[in-house]
Amino acid sequence: MLNIRSATEADNEAIWEIFHEVIAAGDTYAFDPQMSREDALAYWFSENMQTYVAEKDKKIVGTYILRPNQGGAGSHVANAAFMVVPNAHGQGIGRAMGEHCLSDACRLGFRAIQFNFVVSTNESAIRLWKQLGFEIVGTLPKAFRHPQKGYVDVYVMFRSLL
């Protein structure tokens, strides 16, 4: 049973472990792999973010954030980012968080969700987002330096919530 809920300060250590492991791999996110615990948590719990965790058997196995992608006249479009414990991939945690995110974004009144930076080699994520109704609406040529594959394209993905 997966329980997805708002994160609290008590989740800091578990979130940092996931965050650090994901950014240290360096193949999906454009964060500095050396980012400090303090900076990472400050970012993941920024003022304008909703921060969630996914819990399984009392262990945090994933986390995601949801926020307006822009301010002012762009604030009706949400942005989200997801991280799953690397050794828990393939268990449907990403999908469950994605579905939770769509539902919460609706509840919060967003009209659409946009992912700004989906690395094109992250095939399982792209497959999942397409299954959840997202489309590739932009391609950023060679915008990501993959640690093994060199410069690769990045996709902008978008889904209406109307």
Place this chain on the structure above:
Amino acid sequence: MLNIRSATEADNEAIWEIFHEVIAAGDTYAFDPQMSREDALAYWFSENMQTYVAEKDKKIVGTYILRPNQGGAGSHVANAAFMVVPNAHGQGIGRAMGEHCLSDACRLGFRAIQFNFVVSTNESAIRLWKQLGFEIVGTLPKAFRHPQKGYVDVYVMFRSLL
């Protein structure tokens, strides 16, 4: 004669006047039109930004920022944003700042420049960026709420510097 140079604290008042006038119009940027002077200047002079002003006859007539669009493995792509004093449009100030920006981005070692949020109704800007070699690489459906035209598309524009 237009002189484009790095901004200093002495330019704060002039920058704020431009910034405020541009975001109050609300038809090109997704900033809260009520954004405070303090928040605006903190943003325009953020740690990772190069901030420039364009000076004509000792008056600041434009300002722009240049920064990495992402961190880590995405930091080779720059992002920039430009503002011109509203009553000084059509004098080539945007073009001069754009050309200065391309040249400075090269000098700083960026491999490309990306604009994340070009409102599709901002035709003069789109024309200028195309003339300077930018292409539309993505379209965000109805991602901007235009004060007169309602929800309109937004473009992602991109230019290689190699």
